[in-house]
Amino acid sequence: MSSSPRRSLLAAPWFWWMLSLAIASADLAMKSAVTGSLPVGTVIPFTPFFNLVHFWNTGAAFSFLADAGGWQRYFFIVIALVISIVLALVLRKPRVNSEALGYSLILGGAVGNLIDRAFRGHVIDYLDFYWQSWHWPAFNLADIGIVVGAAMLILGSLLSPKAEAGRVKE
Template sequence: MAFRPSNVHWLWMSAAIILLDQVTKQLVFRSLLQYERVELLPILNLTHLHNTGAAFSMFADFPPWVFILLGVGVSIWILWWLRRHPRDERLLAVALCLVLGGALGNVIDRATRGYVVDFIDFHWGGWHYPAFNVADMAITLGALLMVLDMFLSGRRTANSSNA
């Protein structure tokens, strides 16, 4: 079997996400008291919140180690995938590196604080979208890019079998 360069060169993106995530959380943690809110726009606040659960605070009663193990497990799988798959799968590699950076950003919070610091609060009238952070944005964007990659891969497969 010939050597195939892997996708590990994309890990800089994960490191950048982790750094940006931790810096922004630390700024919020040091600048705002818990539940303190600063209005940035009529529909956007910075609000210092602590999330002990998963997305949208689901499973908030679970101990932090459950989410730490899950985040580490997903991260190990992503690293394995990046090492084993060919370099030409760029979109999926970028998507997975975004998820990796976000997962590890939140794992760091859970391991050091026991909860995740959330602070981006969109609202309209009396409705508030659940608060989130940079790591959550990276995970969401990564997941959307994975769906796009699956759609594009399916189209490429269909086009190649029709040719």
């Protein structure tokens, strides 16, 4: 009897690619709504810990390299494009559901931010969470996909049973 992890019943690559496309599309729709209705720099308080904002990020996470002079746009486009191609290819093979979902979330987020950066020159951020005067850097749905997908893959690798070294096949 095999003790391999259960493979996805939704193993068709198109399912995971469509999920990624849905995440990227939802993110781009939100970015379009924010861009079309709020001037850059707008802050709309919603709760004592959340604002809807319209900020531009020319860098990466936490505005890393945001003031680097412009070359970073192309650098991040190339990185996102390579990662997206690799993840799309990885999803061609059957995966455990949680692993495929993690890859799909990262792919959707990477594509959402890639399209934004390629066509706008920057990424639109619109979610601002804070506590008193401390604000987490603003982010978007694509960023949530990337972070949640990466967390799922990390947790999955830490919690999955390790293959026994030198195990004799029966």
